[in-house]
Amino acid sequence: MGGSLSIVRFASVDKSYRSGFALRKKAVLYDISFQLEPGEVFAYLGHNGAGKSTSVKAMLGLIGIDAGHIEIFGTRPGSRDALRRVGYLPENPYFYDHLTGEEFLQLVAQLCDLDRATRRRRIDEVLERVGMETNAGQRLRGYSKGMLQRIGLAQAILHDPELLILDEPMGGLDPLGRAQMRRIIEELAAQGKTIFLCSHILADVEAVADRAAILSGGLLRRVVDLHELRIQGRRIQIECRGLVEPAIGHLRRLGHDVTLHGESHHIVVHDQSAVPEVVAQIDGAGARLLNVQPVRRSLEEIFLEEVGHVQPGQGPDDVRSTVSSLLEAVGESTPVHESGQGSKSVEIPS
């Protein structure tokens, strides 16, 4: 799926680093494959050290890859054509601190080959957009973290790129800043920009992303379609006690999940409109209603499912051994994940 219209395409990308005196090879990315479609907000979720920034740098041509293939706008990463259409906000941005915000944006604008008139116009526009018009004359040296993030975003959108790569854009921002950043991202998405968002904050991702790839230990575990997840979120869970058989079977035949938890039953209803009927059933069966609450399979749940047993900083090699040993303990054979487009199968060799 996706094919030639994808903005970014990763195909079985491997990357290792050599470190230490013995130059031990440490795998950082293993068999990463995904596609980024135009106009979507795609999140890259994972621990620190999972390989998010590495993937981003590979996408930008700042580092090379050991195996596999990366395409961005149909060309190789780091090509002038590609970079012209990309805006990048790095994690913990640090810029030339002897420059003022205005001077810095001028420099960036010149590097993007904007002519003088366009430069002026765009700089004013983006400064207003990120809310930095009044501080633009201050030296970057004196900027707070939030101001740096904002000027960082400003330089990323200055040349009106089609693709925005944002690495932890909310990092270090206060709640107001985060809300503002979120709003700007939403606006940009509404404009039709494609956004690649790296984050380890699930709440932010849940709020803005269309799809989320869960990266753990250098492996792409799963790609989650967040729209579907939201749809699923309409489920309601009803807790009751004293429910007995005819009623249970009846509820099940109606299509609701009924499970026993200790002494009470949990009934999961997939549509809010069915709740009154179920409650009536419970009442009619003489059972006692304990609780009615919406239940959502959150992104966090999925995330922890995929990632929970992996420590931050572990590489694909570690992940593979951990997972396979876990599976052995449980007595299961190698699993295969299939969820939506653009995900991969995790083949764990024994």
Add this chain to the structure above:
Amino acid sequence: MRSTLASLGAVLLLGIAAGALLEQARAHENLRVEDDIKYMPSAEFLRAASLGHESFVADLLWFRVIQYYGEWRGGDHGIDFFENLVDTVVELDPKFEDAYRFAAQVMAEDMGAPEKAIALLERGMQENPKSWWLPFEAGFIEYTVHMDDAKAFVWFQKAAAVPGASDFARRFAAFVGGRAGHLEVSYELWKYIARTTDNDDLRQRAIEYVGELEEALYRGGPVPDWTTRRRVIQMDS
């Protein structure tokens, strides 16, 4: 507070120890490196080490030479290394005319080695064929120290022959050729010295003598009696 006192105490103790050790080290000092002159590296080494700044290094060395001469005049040490030093300087910068001149004067008058002085000047002349100072200086030395009129005449003529030579050279050639009396020679010589010397005392004396000689030569004044004392102004024999 306590740790500060302790630190200060440690510093004090170590300071005393250092002082004591310094004395001991000095007492046991066999090889001293104070004579940079004695252990001056060769000209070849210096040339390589100056990385294109030979002229500048020659200047720095020249300062040292002047200082060395001054120290000798002050009685600090001998003058044995003067020749070597000058040698190094002119090796580094063969066109350093002033070095040849000053060194030749020192060698001729202070060291009593006029042959070496003239040899040095000859070397200088090879490197600086357009210089009239150097042959002039050679002539001067021949005349005043060696008292050899004939040789002096040859040098003065050579100096005069150099295009752009000052009148001095011609006049001296003339005088030594015997076309004028001894007082004029003296007059010209002292004028020369007054004009060129960097030694203030000498300049003062020279100016005085010039004045006296002017009186004697052009205004019918008395012949100064010191003119008979120095051989430099006697033309006969």
Add this chain to the structure above:
Amino acid sequence: MRVIAIAQNSFREAVRDKVFVIVAAFGLLMIASSVIMSPLTVGAREKIVADMGLSTVSMFSMLVILFVGSGMVYKEIDKRTITVILSKPVSRLEYMLGKFFGLAATLATMFVAMTGLFWCACALTQVDFEAAFLGSIFLSYMEMLVVTALMILFSSFTTPVLTSLFTLAVYVVGHLVRDLESFALVTGSEALFSAMRVFKTVLPNLDLFNIRNAVVHGFPVAASQILWASAYAVVYAGILLVLSGLIFRRREFR
């Protein structure tokens, strides 16, 4: 143009660098001291004032290259500012060229200031400021451009300390190039002699840019000498810069 933008930024950064200011100040001080020292010169005044002026300009710009320039690229990689620049449509070669021209402009500023002060020193000590002095200073600048390009080359793959060391090493050998052959002659080895000839061609012949000794003694310098040497400098620096662009292209920025 992109290169100019980077060059302007590098220039601004270098000129505000404290180390640059200190080195430049000392250089100016040295030239000024020639005025004070002139009474001590015992007749060699013109030579000494001229020597100090011409040599100081060259020596102190070397110091600037070694102490200010060598850290320029490394600092950006270390502080990650480079990722922002290289995520823009700028090629690695353009980046290197920008750094080079920025430093070249910084050196030019220093040269102009020092030459100005040198001229004043000459005026104060009644030494004639010959036109040939300008020729010598110009060639010194060309030499410094080659050394800067060398420094840029080394900085494309190694740390500031090693960059300075390598640059200094090549600078020293570059001035001893003519002696290499005679050294080989002394050893009598054919192979060594041929090797030395190769070195002589490949290494920068920095003694070509030294006309100080002639100029200080008032010898005239032919314009052709200056022109040919300058052309050599430009081409040689160009080679080094292209190489540095190639090496830099293969670098990864974590």
